[in-house]
Amino acid sequence: MIVVKLGGSLLSSEAWKQVVREAASMGTVILVHGGGHRVNSLGQRYGVEQKFVTSPEGYRSRYTDWETMEFFSMVMRGLVAMDILREMRACGRDAISLTGLDMGLIRGERKKRLVVLNERGRRMVIDGGFTGRPTHLRADVLTGIMSSGAVPVIAPIICGEENEPLNVDGDRLAAFIASRMRADALVLLTNVPGVVLDGQVLNKIDRSNYDAVLQRVGNGMDKKLMAAREAVEGGARLAVIAQGSSENAISRAISGASGTVVTWT
Numbered sequence: 001m002i003v004v005k006l007g008g009s010l011l012s013s014e015a016w017k018q019v020v021r022e023a024a025s026m027g028t029v030i031l032v033h034g035g036g037h038r039v040n041s042l043g044q045r046y047g048v049e050q051k052f053v054t055s056p057e058g059y060r061s062r063y064t065d066w067e068t069m070e071f072f073s074m075v076m077r078g079l080v081a082m083d084i085l086r087e088m089r090a091c092g093r094d095a096i097s098l099t100g101l102d103m104g105l106i107r108g109e110r111k112k113r114l115v116v117l118n119e120r121g122r123r124m125v126i127d128g129g130f131t132g133r134p135t136h137l138r139a140d141v142l143t144g145i146m147s148s149g150a151v152p153v154i155a156p157i158i159c160g161e162e163n164e165p166l167n168v169d170g171d172r173l174a175a176f177i178a179s180r181m182r183a184d185a186l187v188l189l190t191n192v193p194g195v196v197l198d199g200q201v202l203n204k205i206d207r208s209n210y211d212a213v214l215q216r217v218g219n220g221m222d223k224k225l226m227a228a229r230e231a232v233e234g235g236a237r238l239a240v241i242a243q244g245s246s247e248n249a250i251s252r253a254i255s256g257a258s259g260t261v262v263t264w265t
């Protein structure tokens, strides 16, 4: 069983359709999607301001207050998921779109507070908003869907302790699912050919070079590296970060023909 994260960065071109078509032709596969870029561009079009925060460690992420969550869920669970389901239908493959709230599929904890840097670079504590991290997965729900031949298509929204929707990072969510399901592989597909250092794609990351590599990558890739590590430490056999816009991107990534492979042996 393979878990594929379809990067939101692929949604701005036609590349994602190829990924969905390949997933539609596979046996047991779970698709997790992002869509942050789409949320941002639609936010601009509809005049809904998107907020971002930077952690003291320098990680930038979306700040999800309730207004942002309203819009985020409309785009993610609405437009992005619908586009993917349309493409699955065109391939004749059954697929079902889910969030963590559906059947209590993925539950988690809300981040009560966030430590962020203000405009002057000073640390400050703010309310966590509607963001969280996954802690529980109903694997039986996914297994049931897959045994009926359908592909679960999962948006990065989980169910909080008060049944509130929580925004989670798509890469980390895919990693969580891959580790709990003991996936054969987690494939993180994005708009770059893997982890690029000094202009070259790094083929392999393991315990020995992980920390050094993490320090040298920028926003977007940092989350993928952390996700890949969580997946392989947690029970997935391997994780690959690869470009989604090439032909047979998923199978090429799994076979090691493209991308950066992360293992933890």
Ligand SMILES: Nc1ncnc2c1ncn2[C@@H]1O[C@H](COP(=O)(O)OP(=O)(O)OP(=O)(O)O)[C@@H](O)[C@H]1O
Pocket: 006, 007, 008, 009, 010, 033, 034, 035, 036, 037, 170, 171, 189, 190, 191, 192, 194, 195, 196, 197, 216, 217, 218, 219, 220, 221, 222
């Ligand atoms: N060392 C690096 N090698 C490759 N890409 C890097 C590196 N450092 C930073 N990046 C950035 O990471 C980006 C990919 O992450 P990003 O979060 O933007 O996309 P995504 O995860 O596919 O989309 P989404 O977060 O919406 O699902 C690349 O487009 C690139 O700009």
Ligand SMILES: [Mg+2]
Pocket: 034, 171, 220, 223
């Ligand atoms: Mg990303």
